Amino acid sequence: MGEQALWTRARLGRCGPSLDLLTARFDKHVYAPHAHDEFTVGVCVDGTEVIDYRGGHIRTGPGSIVVLAPGEVHTGGPGNATDGYAYRALYAGTSLLTDGTLGGVPHFREPLIDDPELASAILLTHTELGARPDPLETESRLPWLLTALARRHSTAPATTDTIPGADRLALLVRDRLADELLDPPSLAALAAELGLSRYQLLRAFRTTMGLPPYAWLAQYRVTRARRLLDTGLRPAEVASLVGFADQAHLTRWFRRVLGVTPAAYRNSVQDRRP
Numbered sequence: 001m002g003e004q005a006l007w008t009r010a011r012l013g014r015c016g017p018s019l020d021l022l023t024a025r026f027d028k029h030v031y032a033p034h035a036h037d038e039f040t041v042g043v044c045v046d047g048t049e050v051i052d053y054r055g056g057h058i059r060t061g062p063g064s065i066v067v068l069a070p071g072e073v074h075t076g077g078p079g080n081a082t083d084g085y086a087y088r089a090l091y092a093g094t095s096l097l098t099d100g101t102l103g104g105v106p107h108f109r110e111p112l113i114d115d116p117e118l119a120s121a122i123l124l125t126h127t128e129l130g131a132r133p134d135p136l137e138t139e140s141r142l143p144w145l146l147t148a149l150a151r152r153h154s155t156a157p158a159t160t161d162t163i164p165g166a167d168r169l170a171l172l173v174r175d176r177l178a179d180e181l182l183d184p185p186s187l188a189a190l191a192a193e194l195g196l197s198r199y200q201l202l203r204a205f206r207t208t209m210g211l212p213p214y215a216w217l218a219q220y221r222v223t224r225a226r227r228l229l230d231t232g233l234r235p236a237e238v239a240s241l242v243g244f245a246d247q248a249h250l251t252r253w254f255r256r257v258l259g260v261t262p263a264a265y266r267n268s269v270q271d272r273r274p
Helices: 116-131 135-153 166-179 187-194 198-209 213-230 235-242 247-258 262-271
Strands: 004-011 018-026 031-034 039-047 049-053 056-059 065-068 074-078 085-092
Touching: 004 116, 004 135, 018 116, 039 116, 039 135, 049 065, 065 116, 065 135, 085 116, 085 135, 116 135, 135 187, 135 198, 135 213, 166 187, 166 198, 166 213, 187 198, 198 213, 213 235, 213 247, 213 262, 235 247, 235 262, 247 262
Parallel strands: none
Antiparallel strands: 004 018, 018 085, 031 074, 039 065, 039 085, 049 056, 049 074
16 A cells, blocks of 8 residues: 655635645554644545544544544554555644534544545545645635534534525625635635624525635636636636636636636637637
8 A cells, every 4th residue: 555644734714824634545654642733534545544542442444534632642553454544634723613513612422423425525625625725715615514524423512504694794705705806815804804703604605605705706717717818818827817826727617617628718719700
């Protein structure tokens, strides 16, 4: 299987705190006893790992979610002599799990969780953020996922999902994102201005607009990019003018929204010009 550990650092919104993502694959590596300041949320993707935690042993398998609380000493190593183990983990500050719950730090009675839908969502988000850790995308996706984790599997009660004036609030956020598309504000800052938690802002926006904030902004950027391509500008020029990180980032979203690359779209439009 091989020994490999790849760390990626994402940022939660403009000027927001960082969050670490780990992709690990080991044959024989055994961790020394240690603890983290954040919640460790991991998903096993291959093999079996045995984790010593809270005086007991956790045995993971592919698709299982493991949640380790901040400050809890633990170890980890291969579950047998032949298979090794592989997992993906993220290290989340407590606030990412408390936006949609009451009662302080969530308590997970069982550190090993069987929730295939949530495990798949965590793995997908981990992969996509690890490849391109866009601050607004990170801040749009992780609080939503981790609130779902806390609500489904911790003892913390959920906050109310009723948000007075949700439509109006969502439109205010939409307009701010559109106005500042080159350097969008953080959702935490917007939520504070509106007197909401970040989870409440995300819920209001998704309910009203049908998309999370980062996806709405990406589609808005594609619309703006299309107009600029119509004028003959090259995709590499257009990407920076509408707020995408580079041409590859523009291409990924342009194809998602319109089904073609920006270069193919531009060439088609230019071919049809009189």
